[in-house]
Amino acid sequence: MMLDEHQVQELLRLKRFEQPPPGYFDRTLEEFHRRQRAELLRRSAAQIWFDRLVSALWSFRMPTSAYGGAFGIFVVLLTLMGTGTWGPRSDEALSASSFVRTLTRPAARLALNKDLDWSDFGQRPVISNLNLVPAIQPSDSSLPRYVLDRHPVSYEASFNF
Amino acid sequence: MLFDKLLPAATLTEIAAIAHKMEESNFVDDDVALVSRTQAGDTRAFDLLWQKYSPRIYSLVYNMTANHEDANDLLLEVFAKAYRSINGFRGKSSFYTWIHAIAVNMTINFVKKRGRRFQMSLDDLDSNIQNDKEFIDLTATNTPIREVDLSELQQRLNDAMMKLSVEHRAVVTMFDIQGMPHAEIAKILGIPEATVRSRLFYAHRQLQNFLEEFRKQ
Numbered sequence: 617m618m619l620d621e622h623q624v625q626e627l628l629r630l631k632r633f634e635q636p637p638p639g640y641f642d643r644t645l646e647e648f649h650r651r652q653r654a655e656l657l658r659r660s661a662a663q664i665w666f667d668r669l670v671s672a673l674w675s676f677r678m679p680t681s682a683y684g685g686a687f688g689i690f691v692v693l694l695t696l697m698g699t700g701t702w703g704p705r706s707d708e709a710l711s712a713s714s715f716v717r718t719l720t721r722p723a724a725r726l727a728l729n730k731d732l733d734w735s736d737f738g739q740r741p742v743i744s745n746l747n748l749v750p751a752i753q754p755s756d757s758s759l760p761r762y763v764l765d766r767h768p769v770s771y772e773a774s775f776n777f
Numbered sequence: 778m779l780f781d782k783l784l785p786a787a788t789l790t791e792i793a794a795i796a797h798k799m800e801e802s803n804f805v806d807d808d809v810a811l812v813s814r815t816q817a818g819d820t821r822a823f824d825l826l827w828q829k830y831s832p833r834i835y836s837l838v839y840n841m842t843a844n845h846e847d848a849n850d851l852l853l854e855v856f857a858k859a860y861r862s863i864n865g866f867r868g869k870s871s872f873y874t875w876i877h878a879i880a881v882n883m884t885i886n887f888v889k890k891r892g893r894r895f896q897m898s899l900d901d902l903d904s905n906i907q908n909d910k911e912f913i914d915l916t917a918t919n920t921p922i923r924e925v926d927l928s929e930l931q932q933r934l935n936d937a938m939m940k941l942s943v944e945h946r947a948v949v950t951m952f953d954i955q956g957m958p959h960a961e962i963a964k965i966l967g968i969p970e971a972t973v974r975s976r977l978f979y980a981h982r983q984l985q986n987f988l989e990e991f992r993k994q
Contacts, residue, residue: 624984626911627934628953631840633906634899634931641831645824648853652860667861 808872815863823860826872831856833955834880840950841884841943843935844898851887855880870964877965881947888943897935902927937987945980952977 619627656664696702807829814822834855839848859876866875906912906927938946947966951957952973959977963970 619985619988621981621985624981624988625953626914627988628949630906630909630912631934631954633903633909634839634901635903636835636845636900641828641835644831644849644852645827648827648856651853651857
């Protein structure tokens, strides 16, 4: 006769009678204390400090709304950056604006002005018709234009055979 | 049992669940205070938690490993881990559920690492088993169990249990041996109640097959 499910369950319940020897749990508690003390002695000060830090971080209870708020701010920033409404300033823009600032200084204006009378400085350039100094007039409304001599370098034939 | 004849199994399970809940509600109130005291550095409070839960945790681990020495080591490790992590315990579940979840996970990992290389080391049967109503019923009726002696019965039961997968063994241990309701097991294992029920159904079928050897011999 095969055991039915109910009999199997009753049999399994008999396993509750498998018990450790009397006094086992008290002795094991003492063993637990001994191991805890040994672990404390074995661990370095750094480990103990780290554990305390982790515990302190765990016990720090942030209100749930704070997580929601932080997430909201993150989404708004992401949207602004995605639509191009706002974005961190790029290096190019930063260098351009600093160049504009440089050009607005009187000394820079002097150096870049092609109509400058060099005699004022006691000497004239040897090749007067060579425009080594680009004529750049700083503009308040737009970024500076970069002019490479008279015509772009790419127009010149580099090699003629 | 008389109740078994009067009430269907589902009703008995419900009654067990209600009784468990009532018992648990008292436990939880105490546990909250004991956990708070432990978090404040009172080690005696943790000793009380040990006294309260170590027999249950030992039983859970022992019935999943079928080895007293392994169960002993795991019991110590489970409580050591609980003690280290108690500051992170926020009371979202009861301490009871929390420590059982630690124990089940550690034991499942241990058993999977151990693989097949293990030997049984069984605890002695409490002599009170001879007076147990269920045992008397089982041995009095015309079942194959009548034919075997106690130590053989224990050995065969454990053999059959160890043939189950460790996940199925965990469910059988908590439901059939420890008498936990499905909902509590689901919370501990982090799985739906339906999965607990299906695992139990499958495990019982398996055990019926494994214990059929009683009939064959």
